[in-house]
Amino acid sequence: MLAYILRRLWLGLVTVVAISIVSFVIIQLPPGDFVDAYISNLSASGSMVSQQEAQSLRQQYGLDRPVWVQYGKWMTKVIQGDFGMSMEWGRPVTEVIGDRLWLTIVVSIAAIILTWGIALPIGIFSAVRQYSIPDYAFTFVGFAGLAVPNFLLALIIMYFGFTLFDLKIGGLFSAEYQLAPWSYGKVGDLIAHLPLPALVLSLAGTAQLIRIMRANLLDELRRPYVTTARARGLAEWRVVLKYPVRAALNPFASTIGYLLPFVVSGSIVVSLVLSLPTVGPLLLRALIAQDMFLAGTIVLLLGVLTVIGTFLSDLILMWIDPRIRAGMHE
Amino acid sequence: MAFGLPHLARLALGITVVTALAMPGHGLAQGSLSQSGLVGQPEGITIVTDPAQWPKTFNEAPQLADLVKQGKLPPVKDRLPQDLMVIKPVKEIGKYGGTWRRGFTGPGDDENGNRINASDRPLLVDYTGAKANPSLAKAWKMSEDGKTYTLNLRRGLKWSDGAPMTADDFVFWFEEIYSNKDISPTTIPDMTPQGKPGRIVKVDDYTVNFVFDVPFYLFEDLMEGDTLIGGGQAVRQSNKRSHGAYAPAHYLKQFLPKFAGGVDAVNAAAKAEGFDSWVARLHFKKDWTLNPAVPVLGPWRTVQPINNAVWVMERNPFYWAVDTAGNQLPYIDRVTMTLAENLEVLNLRAMAGEYDLQERHIDLGKLPVILENQARGKYKVHLDTALNGTDAIYHFNMSYEADPEIAKWIRNVDFRRALSLAVDRKQLNETFWLGVATPGSTAPGEALPYFPGPGWREKWSTFDPKKANEMLDAIGLSKKDGQGFRVRTDNGQRLRLQVQAVQAFLPWPKISEMVADQWAKVGIQADVKDTERNLAMTRTQNNEHHIMVWNNGGTELLYLFPRHAIPVDPTEAYMGPEFAKWFNSGGTQGKKPDDPNILKMLELYSSAAGQKSEDRIKTAQEIWKILIDGQYAIGTVGQSPALMGVRLVSERLGNIPARNCIAQHCRTPGGAHPETWFYKN
Numbered sequence A: 001m002l003a004y005i006l007r008r009l010w011l012g013l014v015t016v017v018a019i020s021i022v023s024f025v026i027i028q029l030p031p032g033d034f035v036d037a038y039i040s041n042l043s044a045s046g047s048m049v050s051q052q053e054a055q056s057l058r059q060q061y062g063l064d065r066p067v068w069v070q071y072g073k074w075m076t077k078v079i080q081g082d083f084g085m086s087m088e089w090g091r092p093v094t095e096v097i098g099d100r101l102w103l104t105i106v107v108s109i110a111a112i113i114l115t116w117g118i119a120l121p122i123g124i125f126s127a128v129r130q131y132s133i134p135d136y137a138f139t140f141v142g143f144a145g146l147a148v149p150n151f152l153l154a155l156i157i158m159y160f161g162f163t164l165f166d167l168k169i170g171g172l173f174s175a176e177y178q179l180a181p182w183s184y185g186k187v188g189d190l191i192a193h194l195p196l197p198a199l200v201l202s203l204a205g206t207a208q209l210i211r212i213m214r215a216n217l218l219d220e221l222r223r224p225y226v227t228t229a230r231a232r233g234l235a236e237w238r239v240v241l242k243y244p245v246r247a248a249l250n251p252f253a254s255t256i257g258y259l260l261p262f263v264v265s266g267s268i269v270v271s272l273v274l275s276l277p278t279v280g281p282l283l284l285r286a287l288i289a290q291d292m293f294l295a296g297t298i299v300l301l302l303g304v305l306t307v308i309g310t311f312l313s314d315l316i317l318m319w320i321d322p323r324i325r326a327g328m329h330e
Numbered sequence B: 001m002a003f004g005l006p007h008l009a010r011l012a013l014g015i016t017v018v019t020a021l022a023m024p025g026h027g028l029a030q031g032s033l034s035q036s037g038l039v040g041q042p043e044g045i046t047i048v049t050d051p052a053q054w055p056k057t058f059n060e061a062p063q064l065a066d067l068v069k070q071g072k073l074p075p076v077k078d079r080l081p082q083d084l085m086v087i088k089p090v091k092e093i094g095k096y097g098g099t100w101r102r103g104f105t106g107p108g109d110d111e112n113g114n115r116i117n118a119s120d121r122p123l124l125v126d127y128t129g130a131k132a133n134p135s136l137a138k139a140w141k142m143s144e145d146g147k148t149y150t151l152n153l154r155r156g157l158k159w160s161d162g163a164p165m166t167a168d169d170f171v172f173w174f175e176e177i178y179s180n181k182d183i184s185p186t187t188i189p190d191m192t193p194q195g196k197p198g199r200i201v202k203v204d205d206y207t208v209n210f211v212f213d214v215p216f217y218l219f220e221d222l223m224e225g226d227t228l229i230g231g232g233q234a235v236r237q238s239n240k241r242s243h244g245a246y247a248p249a250h251y252l253k254q255f256l257p258k259f260a261g262g263v264d265a266v267n268a269a270a271k272a273e274g275f276d277s278w279v280a281r282l283h284f285k286k287d288w289t290l291n292p293a294v295p296v297l298g299p300w301r302t303v304q305p306i307n308n309a310v311w312v313m314e315r316n317p318f319y320w321a322v323d324t325a326g327n328q329l330p331y332i333d334r335v336t337m338t339l340a341e342n343l344e345v346l347n348l349r350a351m352a353g354e355y356d357l358q359e360r361h362i363d364l365g366k367l368p369v370i371l372e373n374q375a376r377g378k379y380k381v382h383l384d385t386a387l388n389g390t391d392a393i394y395h396f397n398m399s400y401e402a403d404p405e406i407a408k409w410i411r412n413v414d415f416r417r418a419l420s421l422a423v424d425r426k427q428l429n430e431t432f433w434l435g436v437a438t439p440g441s442t443a444p445g446e447a448l449p450y451f452p453g454p455g456w457r458e459k460w461s462t463f464d465p466k467k468a469n470e471m472l473d474a475i476g477l478s479k480k481d482g483q484g485f486r487v488r489t490d491n492g493q494r495l496r497l498q499v500q501a502v503q504a505f506l507p508w509p510k511i512s513e514m515v516a517d518q519w520a521k522v523g524i525q526a527d528v529k530d531t532e533r534n535l536a537m538t539r540t541q542n543n544e545h546h547i548m549v550w551n552n553g554g555t556e557l558l559y560l561f562p563r564h565a566i567p568v569d570p571t572e573a574y575m576g577p578e579f580a581k582w583f584n585s586g587g588t589q590g591k592k593p594d595d596p597n598i599l600k601m602l603e604l605y606s607s608a609a610g611q612k613s614e615d616r617i618k619t620a621q622e623i624w625k626i627l628i629d630g631q632y633a634i635g636t637v638g639q640s641p642a643l644m645g646v647r648l649v650s651e652r653l654g655n656i657p658a659r660n661c662i663a664q665h666c667r668t669p670g671g672a673h674p675e676t677w678f679y680k681n
Helices: A002-028 A034-044 A051-061 A067-079 A093-128 A133-147 A150-165 A184-193 A195-221 A224-231 A236-242 A244-253 A256-265 A268-273 A279-289 A292-320 A322-329 B006-022 B062-069 B111-117 B167-178 B219-224 B249-255 B262-272 B278-285 B343-351 B364-372 B404-410 B413-421 B425-432 B465-474 B508-520 B533-541 B577-584 B596-608 B613-630
Strands: B046-048 B085-088 B099-104 B123-125 B132-134 B137-142 B148-153 B199-204 B207-211 B300-304 B310-315 B321-323 B334-339 B379-383 B393-396 B496-501 B525-530 B547-550 B646-650
Touching: A002 A067, A002 A292, A034 A051, A034 A279, A034 B533, A051 B278, A067 A292, A093 A133, A093 A195, A093 A236, A093 A256, A093 A279, A093 A292, A133 A195, A150 A195, A150 A268, A184 A195, A195 A244, A195 A268, A224 A236, A236 A244, A244 A292, A256 A279, A256 A292, A268 A279, A279 A292, A292 A322, B099 B111, B099 B343, B111 B300, B111 B334, B123 B219, B132 B137, B137 B219, B148 B219, B167 B199, B167 B207, B167 B249, B249 B278, B262 B278, B343 B364, B364 B379, B364 B646, B404 B413, B413 B465, B425 B508, B496 B508, B496 B533, B508 B525, B508 B547, B577 B596, B596 B613
Parallel strands: B085 B321, B099 B334, B496 B525, B496 B547
Antiparallel strands: B046 B085, B123 B132, B137 B148, B148 B207, B199 B207, B300 B310, B310 B334, B379 B646, B393 B547
């Protein structure tokens, strides 16, 4: 058991190092560097950077040195807990991410709660009342939800929200609270802004979950133990909820690995369309601007969280599923 | 920021445009810009230079008056300089108060704020973009021999912390910032005419001389333009830049090794504050967008830095300008810029009336929807036309070599002229500029002295496909393949030109598709390569492109920003990267142009720096004539509102000019003196 866990931990560590190298290389792959991106960005908005300024910028950022030197310098710092300065934001990377991390977690958790809150009851209902008219209706809506890209939905909702209901365009705070320090009013304002992004973020996940839940539960409902339980006169809701639903939930334990990075990054495209101040758009921006330390740190963070998440779901599975524990001893 | 995300942006744009078209009766009849009521007459503030007409008593904003009462601030008359800057606003005397809400796209968008503080430079052009006005300097003069340029600063000028601003701040910049290789590694052409370094010399507290070894009459233009030397503190010392002719010596000295106990001491202090080195610390400390403590000279100073969700500025209590009634400017208390994660959101917020005045990042393509929402967003739309000749300029790469057949045709003047005659500029104008721009050559606007003269807007730049066909036949491209495309003379295959287009502030790939269709009608196949912009830059620097499309904004002042007109700057030399390397290295790198006309243009350009104003203008006109006659770059449609020319102004704002000057050196919107704008209620 302990050996199993240790082996998993060691593999996780190796994966993280590999991720850090691969992400750094991939960020370097596109032609040009941060200074090129900065120049063309300014150039496209009607200002200029002279050759002398560009050269000076490259030296300041150390972009004139080879990739491995840049990686080595960064890694030495990372090991000491310093993730470097964001080139674009001119602040320590940890601060830039930290600013947005809590809001991202709030939005993502709201989306997860909404997803599970909608999907599980509907999935159970669809399975229990298979081929009923509501089941067909949910199936239709579910497939539509799966098929429509999230960001498109976000755009449409935002447009109609603006034209029909005069909603504020994007963001998580009203103008009067944007600058204000945290207060009950500001929290209320945040809660008022949450439903739209949470809804959009949760829709595709919801559709998917409904399908999985329905399929899993249908498998379980046909098992003999369900018939036995019914024959012994148990109330129908108890028959369904007590055993088959619990068994059907098993596969969700293995998806926790992907839940953790989602909680931190949110959905990049949707957040971007809705202009949410979350980590997702920050990552995209950093990649486009080739802000290496910021992009590298976020990718590293996501990688580490995926590894931790997978590790956790391994542990949970081991705990809830005796078959896995049995397998280890062989 | 015309920052990335092309697909998403296009998609979102598509949706907005579709919705717009679905709404009947939007107020813009195509091709009737003059009747649309959206384009006003150019107008601007007047600077009262006669001391007899200056106000004798002064007022200040209520918040500042309170601070004076509490003893935290000297009285207003002591904060203002003896040599006042007295501004007569466009319409009326304003009122104090209000917060100017704008949108920005992140820390890379420092120009958004730099520009509204544009008066922090020695001189600033007036609303025409053609004449310099006093700003920090009350007077200026170039000596007869062109070797000494004198600035007379305002006596009693003060930094935003109340410290005096004098000639010492200029000398400090020159000796301690610009001459320090750790901070500013290279010399700049603005201070080194013909490679000979110039100097900044203090004459007295309020008189500064720029001294050169050779005649450098061009320095007059450099000081007036948006240049490394004349650009002022806000833009030239933010975002790790280190130029701008002056710097707050009394504040910055504490971060320099020379004044703060040596390199080790400042490095230790830097490390303690979390910076890698004293240089990194200095770059942070002198950046007004990041460091609220650095003294500035513009109307507003940062109170919450740019690397936050909201960038906040507040009035500079020592701002040195008053209106004709003696009210210290600016009228507006605060500026708040709210971060928009993408341009679609920024445009939607503008239409929802969430900004009070926004011209930056507004998309001309959305004009119908913008007009549609005028009443509910409580704003008025102005269209301001730019001074540059073309928003889509097709540069032929004259130093291209990889494919000798292509290179041969690119170098053929009649080939280039024929392609230009085959472009239907009217169709482009109506499709992409909603009919509000001016078709024609690359020449700068008629309003500027550099315009080469009547006829040069049209020269080789009208739509004449018949003549184009005849010319192409005549030069030896008469053979066509089965589908009617002209074929190469070396192997009989179809002649295929590549047009490299980047999705930036205009949809250049789409514009180029239309141009390619028009060229197809005269039998020329052009493949549009929708290229990611960094890749485009790399390919261009490696001399790999046939044709590159960009805009020529800035070239209206040819000497200050020549890179999109003639190949002199290797950073962006679309017309011939190898020639630019040759020119820039003094002939040691790159390739010498084989076209005598290009050589002549480069010679003319080099000689201009030592010429007096009148000759310099003639030289520029000469360069434009060679450029247009040779069609080294095809001009399409320009003098448009595409870049910063669609202006949404809240109905509550007063003193707003009917037309803004749209150009780099006008520092749109800063050239219109935002410190004179005010909220009516």
